[in-house]
Amino acid sequence: MKRKTFFLFSSIAIGCFSLLPFLWFVLTSWKTPSEIEAIPPQIIPSFYWGFYRSALEQYGLLRYMGNSVIVAGATTLFTIAIGSLAAYALARFRLSWTRFYLMLLLAISMFPQIAVAGPVWRILNYLNWLNSYHGVIAAYITLSLPMGIWIMTTFFKELPYEVEEAALVDGCTRLQVLWKVVLPLAAPGLFTAAILIFIHAWNEFFFALLILTNPTLQTLPVGIALFPGEYTMPWGEIAAASTMATLPLVFLTLLFQRRIVRGLSAGAVKG
Amino acid sequence: MAGLEVRGLSKSFGDTRILEEISFDVAEGEFCVLLGPSGCGKTTLLRLVAGLEAPSTGTISIGDKRIDPLPPRERDIAFVFQSYALYPHMNVFDNLAFSLRLRGFSKQEIQSKVTEAARLLELEAHLERKPQELSGGQRQRVAVGRAIVRRPKIFLFDEPLSNLDAALRAGMRIELAQLHRKLQATILYVTHDQAEAMTLGEKIMVLDKGKLQQMGNPSAIYHKPANTFVARFVGSPQMNLIEGKLDDKGIVFRAGESRIDLSGALSGHGADYAAKDLTVGIRPEDFHPTAPDGAWIRGEVEIVEDLGSDKFVHIRSGHAKLVARIAPDVGLNRGEILGLAAAPNRLHLFSNGKRINK
Numbered sequence: 001m002k003r004k005t006f007f008l009f010s011s012i013a014i015g016c017f018s019l020l021p022f023l024w025f026v027l028t029s030w031k032t033p034s035e036i037e038a039i040p041p042q043i044i045p046s047f048y049w050g051f052y053r054s055a056l057e058q059y060g061l062l063r064y065m066g067n068s069v070i071v072a073g074a075t076t077l078f079t080i081a082i083g084s085l086a087a088y089a090l091a092r093f094r095l096s097w098t099r100f101y102l103m104l105l106l107a108i109s110m111f112p113q114i115a116v117a118g119p120v121w122r123i124l125n126y127l128n129w130l131n132s133y134h135g136v137i138a139a140y141i142t143l144s145l146p147m148g149i150w151i152m153t154t155f156f157k158e159l160p161y162e163v164e165e166a167a168l169v170d171g172c173t174r175l176q177v178l179w180k181v182v183l184p185l186a187a188p189g190l191f192t193a194a195i196l197i198f199i200h201a202w203n204e205f206f207f208a209l210l211i212l213t214n215p216t217l218q219t220l221p222v223g224i225a226l227f228p229g230e231y232t233m234p235w236g237e238i239a240a241a242s243t244m245a246t247l248p249l250v251f252l253t254l255l256f257q258r259r260i261v262r263g264l265s266a267g268a269v270k271g
Numbered sequence: 272m273a274g275l276e277v278r279g280l281s282k283s284f285g286d287t288r289i290l291e292e293i294s295f296d297v298a299e300g301e302f303c304v305l306l307g308p309s310g311c312g313k314t315t316l317l318r319l320v321a322g323l324e325a326p327s328t329g330t331i332s333i334g335d336k337r338i339d340p341l342p343p344r345e346r347d348i349a350f351v352f353q354s355y356a357l358y359p360h361m362n363v364f365d366n367l368a369f370s371l372r373l374r375g376f377s378k379q380e381i382q383s384k385v386t387e388a389a390r391l392l393e394l395e396a397h398l399e400r401k402p403q404e405l406s407g408g409q410r411q412r413v414a415v416g417r418a419i420v421r422r423p424k425i426f427l428f429d430e431p432l433s434n435l436d437a438a439l440r441a442g443m444r445i446e447l448a449q450l451h452r453k454l455q456a457t458i459l460y461v462t463h464d465q466a467e468a469m470t471l472g473e474k475i476m477v478l479d480k481g482k483l484q485q486m487g488n489p490s491a492i493y494h495k496p497a498n499t500f501v502a503r504f505v506g507s508p509q510m511n512l513i514e515g516k517l518d519d520k521g522i523v524f525r526a527g528e529s530r531i532d533l534s535g536a537l538s539g540h541g542a543d544y545a546a547k548d549l550t551v552g553i554r555p556e557d558f559h560p561t562a563p564d565g566a567w568i569r570g571e572v573e574i575v576e577d578l579g580s581d582k583f584v585h586i587r588s589g590h591a592k593l594v595a596r597i598a599p600d601v602g603l604n605r606g607e608i609l610g611l612a613a614a615p616n617r618l619h620l621f622s623n624g625k626r627i628n629k
């Protein structure tokens with residue numbers, strides 16, 4: 001009983017600590033302009049919806065959101081499509097260099113972004129892909145592929161190989177095995193990989209700022225970061241926009257929660 | 272003729288030789304069992320035939336057609352895995368229909384073929400179920416069903432019964448034998464269970480350490496084992512193998528206190544082996560008890576196993592431990608001294624591990 005209460009209180013404490021910044025800007029988004037400036041700070045807002053309206057109408061939040069959906073969605077689709085092929089080969093073909101290659105992928109995924117920013121910008125500039133969806137999507141795919149391949153490889157390795165061999169004998173080509181047997185069985189893993197990639201692309205700020213200088217193409221994090229003008233600091237709109245930017249992720253995660261948990265724990269216990 | 276023909280097949284993984292120069296035929300419609308202890312290479316041999324591994328050397332043909340360069344899907348074979356390897360995300364119907372769909376059969380054909388296979392294997396009531404909702408025996412049937420729906424040229428079975436409990440295994444063994452008779456299928460069947468091999472096989476190939484030890488019908492394997500490995504591996508309880516020496520005249524075999532007259536068993540070839548080391552094999556059921564005085568083998572009874580239908584006596588004679596089957600009504604006690612003999616034509620003689628009598 002004592003252990004249980006300790007567990008309960010500590011998890012509540014950790015939860016509150018992690019949620020505090022989130023809670024702060026959600027509450028801020030519902031304050032009136034004078035409540036935001038109030039000293040001492042007023043914690044409970046009066047549920048004023050004006051900042052949401054101005055974030056949507058004056059600051060064009062929907063456009064940013066649309067851009068984010070396109071960029072994060074396409075990044076996820078392409079990464080999963082390319083990554084699953086690569087991951088299957090790494091998981092199943094007896095090639096001498098696969099271990100080395102997997103280590104290399106892990107190393108690449110830990111590169112600081114600033115180190116590759118210069119080359120990425122120059123390549124995109126050379127291709128005339130700066131300020132375009134495909135430019136930022138291409139950059140995001142290269143960023144998310146190593147991690148995606150790594151996650152999917154561990155998933156594919158967990159699957160019973162005899163089932164795939166049975167499919168080969170039954171008449172499948174390798175690609176048919178992947179499509180008809182491996183992908184359906186690895187669905188929880190693919191979902192996990194997809195959601196992690198989507199969240200990463202949705203939140204990415206640095207490359208988006210670098211590549212997208214045209215406001216009509218900018219994604220949410222860049223768009224919101226550029227809300228402040230030379231003489232203005234629209235706290236209320238920033239809070240409202242941040243709240244709305246977070247909602248799709250919360251929604252996605254809750255929707256696929258069970259699959260994600262199954263996916264993340266796959267290495268530990270055989271499902 | 273659509274039998275299987277394997278010539279000079281070898282397989283190495285790195286420096287490890289798994290199979291060495293294996294050659295054999297399986298005639299069309301024949302039930303051929305590949306028998307051997309675990310790690311002898313029998314599963315590898317099966318996987319080579321299936322195309323799941325590539326041979327290091329050698330050829331595999333079905334009828335006149337070389338199949339070893341072909342991928343598994345073009346070989347027209349079916350493989351029943353030890354783990355069943357059913358598709359967990361498909362129900363029984365789809366598991367059975369999978370290979371037919373890949374081969375572009377029409378819906379009606381698939382329906383009729385799957386229904387026929389399901390009826391044969393008594394799976395009709397379970398067609399809508401997923402594999403994880405089935406019992407071990409039912410999964411086994413689905414695995415067999417998946418193989419028979421498309422009537423391949425060769426069926427490959429990899430220890431299909433080893434995951435079933437003893438009662439179910441005995442039942443499935445009979446069913447497999449009946450299925451073979453009904454379908455007239457050409458089967459290559461891998462097992463480490465010699466009882467399974469004896470009941471199912473029309474031809475048995477005994478494999479050990481990657482080499483073919485003996486090939487023949489069950490009776491030949493049992494009654495004329497080609498070497499001490501086969502002698503020891505086939506039969507339960509094991510054959511008694513007694514190591515000793517033939518005398519200078521090539522007549523009397525000595526091992527400790529035991530004296531066995533081999534003049535009958537060697538029938539005139541005794542001189543060839545005079546004064547040489549030999550191994551004499553006697554199956555437990557070939558022993559008959561005699562008076563201890565002047566018996567071939569004298570020993571002290573250590574344990575009496577009464578199985579109801581059979582009675583096995585474990586005897587210690589010098590350093591050798593022997594097992595003899597005696598009539599159930601013979602009363603014997605621990606510590607009693609027993610004499611044993613056997614008919615000369617029931618003796619198995621081995622020199623350097625190889626059989627020397629006919």
